[in-house]
Amino acid sequence: MYVLKFGGSSVANAENIRKVAAIVQSSDAKQVVVVVSALGGMTNELLTLGTKAAEGDENYKGHLDDLRERHLNVVKSLLPITGQSSSLSLVMQLFNELEDIAESIFRLREFSPATKDRILAFGETLSSKIIAAYFASLNLSHRWLDAKNVILTNSKFSNAKVHLEPTMEIISKTIQNFNEKIILVPGFIASNKKGQTTTLGRGGSDYTAALFAAALNATRLEIWTDVSGMMTADPRWVSGARIIQHITFKEAMELSHFGAKVIYPPTIIPAMNAGIPILIKNTFDPEAPGTLIDNEPTTHELEQEIVTGISSMTEIALLSIEGSGMVGVPGTSKTLFETLAAAQINVILITQSSSEHSICVAVDAADIELAKEALDSSFNNEITTGKIEPIKIERGLSIVALVGDKMKSHPGISGKMFSVLGRNGINVRAIAQGSSEKNISAVIAFEDVKKAINVLHEAFFEKVYKQLNLFIVGVGNVGSRLLAQLKQQKSYLQHNLNIQLRIAGLANSRKMVFSDNGGVSLDHWEQALQEGQQFELSAFINTVIEKNVRNAVVVDVTANAAIAGTYKKFLEKSVAVVACNKIACSSSYEDYQQLKSLSKAFNAPFFFETNVGAGLPVIGTLNDLLRSGDEVVKIQAVLSGTLNFVFNNYDTTKTFEQVVAMAQQEGYTEPDPRLDLGGTDVMRKILILARESGHALNMEDIQNTPFLPASCFEGSVEDFYGQLKVHEDHFKKLYEAAANEGCKLKYVASFEQGKASVGLQAVSAQSDFFHLYGKDNIVLFYTKRYPDQPLVIKGAGAGADVTASGVFADLIKTVY
CATH class of the missing domain: 3.30.2130.10 (VC0802-like)
Incomplete structure (x- = not known):
């Protein structure tokens, strides 16, 4: 014997009642008691009806007509035309009776507790009669049982107390004479010893079901509702709330007492006293396991979960x-x-x-x-x-x-x-x-x-991973290394930082691809991108914004001005931006300030650590100094890994053109090496540091002393290399002049007293820049706290791997 209770949402309309019938038919019990509530919201509607009538509001009549029409429509939608007549007549008959009671209330202006219970009882009576008619149309073996005939209470109307012993005895004796597989019972309603209708108060239908379960020593009480069980917290407030699959009676009582709406504490008591398990199930997702309530010790998915x-x-x-x-x-x-x-x-x-x-x-x-x-x-x-x-x-x-x-x-x-x-x-x-x-x-x-x-x-509770949805633009040297690092660290991030990486979109100058499910595979991203659609910047922007995924980050791993121009649109939509591209932060000061303001206004992180020093923590350190109250006095730096590599390797045994070509092959230069050798890249970097220090500078404010002949800037990149060959003597003279003085050539950026400059300098052995090898960068921060001995940041300032690692670090910062 199972007892199944279906709440108001489960029987709210014809479609839902069909679901109820399917669940009842699929039950493996030899006999089931089915307890049903009124159609969803009907109890409140009936209460409103009585209140309006008692207040002398003639609109109660229209309200009554609406309720009648709702029930008639359910019959018409639920039953075949040939089987509707008797049910429609029954509904009309019950509503005629209800109309008489409402008219009496209207005339007397009195809505006593006894009359209130009588009116409210129509809800369950109507729904159960309609459902019984539907069961009959399906040729299901069933019997309708009036709860008023078997549940006896005192006369405290609206919240009547059940006389348990006689009620249990009557239910048991009555049901034992029934041979039908389904016994259909209206919940919530009962009667006192005078035969007057009473109601069982809040959770009354659940209580009806629990009484039947206890009286019949049922194998299980199933409460079917519109949620899949009791949850770890209210899902309306906590998006990560999950189903509690197993809970004890006492735990359920505690949770129910403090607001868990699935069940009401008194509901549990008859079943708890009889040791009958209660299963909370979802009418709209019957395959979901639900929540089992019994006396067995609670088990959890994770042993460390102490709180239920x-x-x-x-x-x-x-x-x-x-x-x-x-x-x-x-x-x-x-x-x-x-x-x-x-x-x-x-x-x-x-x-x-x-x-x-x-x-x-x-x-x-x-x-x-x-x-x-x-x-x-x-x-x-x-x-x-x-x-x-x-x-x-x-x-x-x-x-x-x-x-x-x-x-x-x-x-x-x-x-x-x-x-x-x-x-x-x-x-x-x-x-x-x-x-x-x-x-x-x-x-x-x-x-x-x-x-x-x-x-x-x-x-x-939350062991759920925070999903980071990445839209990466640029899959060249740095971009491809970034994807390789993301693949390598994916498992580590998930298990150690609870971050779940997902490549939601990927693009280069030719193609773009998006994924709505598990993301673009980090194992096969090249193929996915090759098979993607043609890249079009406006389409890329619109797609990222329209997808509106949580924790979205656009990652710009290009040197493209058009891509840099999209940051505003993303930040305005609360999409984070991580930029390797220096163009945005070195554009006009007004644009730079706007990006910073948008980031703050829309709570969208905007990180660009790799704009200066690749993976070195230059900008982060500068920000930490300023946030802690320090003040920058002077900055001196070698900020081009490319130029440092070139001048560290140029000793005239190879031509200057050969050394520059080697730097480009190693991935140390921009796609156009003139941005590095002409000083533009270094100008951008010192400009960004000056701005982050709190100074309103623009590119034209920076003094640049070039060392390349003017003809090197004419024509294509190929023409540039040709001009390097032509001017080899010029580069030899620069090298020899420095070497004769015991100095080395370094391309130095300086910022002091609001002024910035960049240019080639011959530095002596006493300089911090003299022993700077390979592609390393160095930044010297002279501040109020570091006036004589500067704070020094030194390390590899170029290279795909270190730059990708800096972008990676910025990505992680967007989570926290």
């Missing part, structure tokens, strides 16, 4: 009693709780200081004025004599609670919880922990509850 779930309760108010007259005086707590109980006010949370100087209780915000009035009366004498201070109330509060059986005897859970809340600026107003240690609750401001649940879920 995080729950919350909003619209809470705190009520505080304090005063020196409470200390050592017995009976204060007794009076407090007796007073609240007499006023029928439920206490949600209690905390008392060890000094007995104060007691704090949390109640529903709607009850706070009544609670204060009752306590003011009870403690009037103590307040008047000053033994107890006037009762204090605080509104606008919520409760967040950690729940889990495994929390018991595991030290550090509370500390971690409050540490996480504190680091995020969330003030805890009150704290409570049950003696069972299954629950730690904190009262916080309502406006902090979403933030609190998210940070707690992140701290206790």
Whole structure:
């Protein structure tokens, strides 16, 4: 025997009812009890109907017509035409009865609790009768059973208490005489000993199902709803919330008490007492495993997960009693709780200081004025004599609670919880922990509850990787090395930094390719790009923006001015930009400032460390100095790995043209070597450093003393190499003049007192630049804190691998 309960969303319309029938038909139980709620939202609609009538609002009639029409449409959509007549007549008959009751309410202007229950009961009666008719149309063996005939309650209308022993006996005796496979029961409704209709209050249909399960000693109680089970947190607030596949009754009670909406605590009690497992299932995803609730110890996917779930309760108010007259005086707590109980006010949370100087209780915000009035009366004498201070109330509060059986005897859970809340600026107003240690609750401001649940879920549950979606432009020397490094480190990033890399798009000057699923394969990206569509810049921009993926980063590994011109569009759409390309940050100062402002305004990271010194931490170090309050006085640097390589290798045994060609073959130069040898690249770099230091410079403000003859800048790159051969004597003279003085040639950039310059210099052995070998760069920062001995950054300043590693480091920074 299984008991299956279907909530309002599960039977909201004809389509959903068909899903319900399919689930019932697929059940492997020999006999099932099916408990159904009213059509989704119908209980509230019926309450509105009665309220309007009681207020003398004649619009109740139109409201009644709408409800009637809704039910008639469900019948027409659900049943074949030949089988609709009797069901339509039944619906009309029930609505005629409902109309008579509503008219009486309208005339009397009275909506008593008993009448309210009678009206609300129509919801479940109508839905269950319609579903019974549909089962009949499918030739399913079934019987409709009126819950009012088997569930007996007291006369506390709207929240009636069930007389358990006679109810269990009647259900058992009634069902044992039924041979049909399906017994269909309307939930929520019952009757008192006078035969008057009563309702079971919040979660009433679940409670009906639990009563049947306990009375029949069912194998399992299944609660079918519109979610796939209880979750680690409210999915409306926490995107990473996941299903709890297994939970104990007591854990479920705790989570439900503090706001988990899947089940209501009293629902669990009959099944829990009978030891009947409860399975929460999703009507709209019946294959999902759901949540199993039983008495077995909870298991988790990860053994280190001590917390089972995080729950919350909003619209809470705190009520505080304090005063020196409470200390050592017995009976204060007794009076407090007796007073609240007499006023029928439920206490949600209690905390008392060890000094007995104060007691704090949390109640529903709607009850706070009544609670204060009752306590003011009870403690009037103590307040008047000053033994107890006037009762204090605080509104606008919520409760967040950690729940889990495994929390018991595991030290550090509370500390971690409050540490996480504190680091995020969330003030805890009150704290409570049950003696069972299954629950730690904190009262916080309502406006902090979403933030609190998210940070707690992140701290206790999230093993989910943060996906980084990369759109890489440029797959030449540096770009291809970057892709190789991403492939090499993909597993490391996932397991050590919880970063999941995904190449969402890839482009070069000819082709572009995008991937919506797992990303472009790092093993076969060359083939994927070759088979991609023709590259068109506007199409690339639009595609990146339209995809609107999370944690998107455009990575520019080109020297293309048009690509640099797209950064504004990406930043305005909160897409991060990582640039190896120096053009954007060395364009006009206004454009540079705009990019920085857009990055801040749209919370979109903009990193360009490799603009200066390839993989060396030059810009990052400069920013750290400034953020810590230091001030730049002077910068001196050799910023071209290309020029340093050239002059370190040119000793006239090879021609200058041969050495430059070797530098280009090694990947140390820009595609057009004149950008390096003409000083443009170094000008851009010192300009960027000057700007990052806080100075408003432009390229034309930089003094450039060229060493190349003017004819080298004419024509193509091939013509350039030809001119290097022609002017070999010029380069020999430069070298010999320096060598005769015991000096070396270095291309030096300087910035001091707001002025910048670049040019070839002969440096002596005493210079920091003299012992600079290969393709290395060096930057000397003279600051207020480093006035005499500069802060020195030195290392490889060119090369595909080191430049790619600098881009890689910037990518990781976008995550944090």
